[in-house]
Amino acid sequence: MQQAVQPVRQKKRSISRNGMIAATMEGFPAIIVMLLLGGPYLTGFLLYLGASSTQIGIVLAIPNLANVLQILSAILIQKFQNRKIGLLLFGGMHRIIWTSTGLIPFFVPHEWWVVVYIFVTMAAFASNAFGIVFYTSLMADMVPAKVRGRYFGLRNSLIWALGCVVLVIGGQILDRTPEPTGFHILYVICAVCSVLNVLAFTRYPNLPFAPSEQQDMRRMIVQPFLHRPFLKATLFIALWLLLQGLSIPFYNYVMLDLMQISYSWISFITMSQNVAMMASYYVWGTLNMRFSTRTLLFWTMPLIATSSLLWGLTSVASAIPVLFLIHILLGIGTGGFNQLLFNFVVGDTPKSERPMFIAVFYGITGLAGFIGPVLGGLVYKHLAYTPAWVRTFGIAVTVGIVLVLIAALLGRRALRENQG
Structure with missing residues (x-):
């Protein structure tokens, strides 16, 4: 045999x-x-x-x-x-x-x-x-x-x-x-x-597909919304993406328009972020062999929040070194966050219902990823006549504080293992 x-x-x-x-x-x-x-x-x-x-x-x-x-x-x-x-x-x-x-x-x-x-x-x-x-x-x-x-x-x-x-x-x-x-x-x-x-x-191989166990299409669609641990994690991640979208997409805008950083420096700063992200992928992947995806997702959040908080240092220290540090931390944090999101969707969802879980996850988080930058743009527009520091580092620091608070207050519960 x-x-x-x-x-x-x-x-x-x-x-x-x-x-x-x-x-x-x-x-x-x-x-x-x-x-x-x-x-x-x-x-x-x-x-x-x-x-x-x-x-x-x-x-x-x-x-x-x-x-x-x-x-x-x-x-x-x-x-x-x-x-x-x-x-x-x-x-x-x-x-x-x-x-x-x-x-x-x-x-x-x-x-x-x-x-x-x-x-x-x-x-x-x-x-x-x-x-x-x-x-x-x-x-x-x-x-x-x-x-x-x-x-x-x-x-x-x-x-x-x-x-x-x-x-x-x-x-x-x-x-x-x-x-x-x-x-x-x-x-x-x-x-x-x-x-x-x-x-x-x-x-690519053409592997056999395990269809949904739900015969009724409406029941198949509602399955992700009835899966409490998945829904809690998805809604928290969507909230996180919405809030970070208020500030992080505007880093280049702040450097170019408000701080008057040259394109050459911005290209080097962006490259440092990409290199940090590239290097972090393997580290996060190796850690994922020992720790759960949900736990590691939570660990990425302080790095992302800190990248926003560090904007406050631009008021008291030389901007260029601080900006490098900000983007290196952002690269490490978002590198792990994005990679672990994919692992969460493919690993923490029921196999037979996975396509609908994937769709609901990316649908909800996609809407949040759209709303955040739109609101962020409105915030920067309406604060155009405030003191320069408000837009240069005030918004980013405020967002960083909020991210730390929601990670501490909601993150562990939303990403907890074996939720009932």
């Missing part, structure tokens, strides 16, 4: 190992597209198209708003259970449609550039929202739970190492070439990487 079972176990390990290699290789072209089209150069391209600050805000909010569509994807996956084809279709559409925005200046009248960009981007991220459910569900089954933390830590470290190089190369291209030509070069690079990304999707 043992000799008959052993080949099956070996086959399963082989499929899992090959899938993890494929997922790592797929991440390399994906990070190039993400950083060159949606990273720090996105605002520059939108300004080239003629976008106003309001239109830029709309574009930045689209990914979070699109996450609401994941609930529809969770329903679709019950009917169309071939997750590899679903990932290939929706993930491929996202890459190709988003990259096609580079063609807008060639085929669209100038006065319609920004409007068309917004609608094309909405289509791209609608596809992405559908693809995320297929991707996350497949990865949860493909990566064994016992190595999940370490694997994603190593994968993210490797991918973001390339990402740091890509950021430098992209900046050099834009600095050394006239504005339209530089963006054209970036889009050609992204077009090639989008094709490579789609080809990489074909290397």
Whole structure:
């Protein structure tokens, strides 16, 4: 009997190992597209198209708003259970449609550039929202739970190492070439990487899908809301994202517009954040082998809150060293937070109901991630005539204090293990 079972176990390990290699290789072209089209150069391209600050805000909010569509994807996956084809279709559409925005200046009248960009981007991220459910569900089954933390830590470290190089190369291209030509070069690079990304999707295994145990669609949708530990953690995380969105997305605005920090210094400061985030992925992944995802999620929160509190030091110390420290802490904290969020969704949810849990989680947190920066923008706008220190470090410090308080008062209870 043992000799008959052993080949099956070996086959399963082989499929899992090959899938993890494929997922790592797929991440390399994906990070190039993400950083060159949606990273720090996105605002520059939108300004080239003629976008106003309001239109830029709309574009930045689209990914979070699109996450609401994941609930529809969770329903679709019950009917169309071939997750590899679903990932290939929706993930491929996202890459190709988003990259096609580079063609807008060639085929669209100038006065319609920004409007068309917004609608094309909405289509791209609608596809992405559908693809995320297929991707996350497949990865949860493909990566064994016992190595999940370490694997994603190593994968993210490797991918973001390339990402740091890509950021430098992209900046050099834009600095050394006239504005339209530089963006054209970036889009050609992204077009090639989008094709490579789609080809990489074909290397994923097509694992069997465990459908929902709920026959009634309405009962399937309400399952995540009836799962008390999941709902408490999700609502707390959403509150956290909303509050940090009041300040953290505006760090660059404060440095550029209020503190008059040069672009060169900001590029180095941002690079320090990315390097810290890259290095932290493996550390958080290794810790995840010893400690639970919920516990580690809680540990990331003091780091993120401290990055906001340290803005107060800019009033009494040299700004540049403090800003480096702020962004290094932010990179370590958000690196762990984002990685552990993924592990939470794929590891702390019932397997048969996982697609709907994924959809509800990203739908709720996506709305919070949209509302936070919108409210933050209004706060900075309405405080425009207050003393400069209020906007330079006052808002960030206030948000940091609030984050510390909600982490201490609500965090442990919301992220506690074995909740009833």
